[in-house]
Amino acid sequence: MHELSLCRSLCTSLEHEVQTRQLKQVLSVQLAVGSLSCLEPQALEFCFSAMAKPSALEGCKLTIRRQPGNATCRQCASCYPLENWLDPCPACGALERDLQGGDEVLIEQMEAY
Numbered sequence: 001m002h003e004l005s006l007c008r009s010l011c012t013s014l015e016h017e018v019q020t021r022q023l024k025q026v027l028s029v030q031l032a033v034g035s036l037s038c039l040e041p042q043a044l045e046f047c048f049s050a051m052a053k054p055s056a057l058e059g060c061k062l063t064i065r066r067q068p069g070n071a072t073c074r075q076c077a078s079c080y081p082l083e084n085w086l087d088p089c090p091a092c093g094a095l096e097r098d099l100q101g102g103d104e105v106l107i108e109q110m111e112a113y
């Protein structure tokens with residue numbers, strides 16, 4: 001359950017934006033969540049709506065876009081998107097790989113006034 005701490009830092013950075021830009025209300029936020037981050041989108045939404053009130057974030061719509069990681073196979077050097085930690089290389093079936101991204105959480109868009 002690291003959704004809770006993630007939501008807390010998400011709210012903190014959004015509230016920071018609200019203050020520095022003197023916004024009244026945040027309408028929507030889009031997050032890019034890496035598939036390998038072990039975050040449950042539903043748990044994230046739940047934590048966020050519970051934490052977002054009462055503030056400029058109240059009623060804000062949270063959209064979560066899942067983003068696969070990129071892996072490079074150590075056996076055959078092919079690159080492939082990685083949705084799941086246990087997925088083998090589609091070309092040769094090996095599990096050893098180097099990972100580029102896939103476990104990050106980014107604020108992609110924010111709509112506010």
Ligand SMILES: [Zn+2]
Pocket residue numbers: 073074075076077078089090091092093094
């Ligand atoms: Zn391979």
